[in-house]
Every structure is written in structure tokens, then in C-alpha cells.
Amino acid sequence: MEGMKIIHAPRELQPSGRKVCLAIGFFDGVHLGHQQIVRQTISDARQHEAITLVITFDRHPNTIVARTVCRH
Numbered sequence: 599m600e601g602m603k604i605i606h607a608p609r610e611l612q613p614s615g616r617k618v619c620l621a622i623g624f625f626d627g628v629h630l631g632h633q634q635i636v637r638q639t640i641s642d643a644r645q646h647e648a649i650t651l652v653i654t655f656d657r658h659p660n661t662i663v664a665r666t667v668c669r670h
Contacts, residue, residue: 617648625654 605611621639625632636652643650 619643
């Protein structure tokens with residue numbers, strides 16, 4: 599995508615003072631529903647003169663969250 603920058607750590611973010619339209623999830627880039635969410639976020643950002651920000655994970659969040667569940 600044009601103008602896309604991949605950020606791997608929060609310290610790489612640079613504050614700009616602009617509004618942000620955010621999509622957060624486990625996006626694999628192939629799923630049509632995920633593609634639509636990203637497209638809609640881009641569209642919303644353009645409409646509101648904002649920056650598009652998509653946060654995804656390198657593994658499914660359940661692999662992290664499930665570890666915190668107590669098992670008896």
C-alpha cells in the first residue's frame with residue numbers, strides 16, 4: 599500500500615498531533631473480511647483528515663490470553 603510504514607515497537611511511533619482512525623485485530627491480510635476492515639479504516643481516515651493506523655499481532659492473541667486462565 600502506498601505510504602505504508604511497518605512499525606515493530608511503540609518507540610518507533612512519531613507523534614504528529616493529527617487524528618487517528620484505528621483498526622486493531624489479528625489481520626492475516628488474506629481474509630476478505632479483514633481486507634474490508636482495513637479499507638474502511640482508510641476510507642474513514644480520509645473522510646476525517648486523519649492518519650490510518652492498523653495494529654495487528656504476529657500470533658493470535660488467544661495464545662497469550664489463554665495462558666492467564668487458571669486451570670484446576
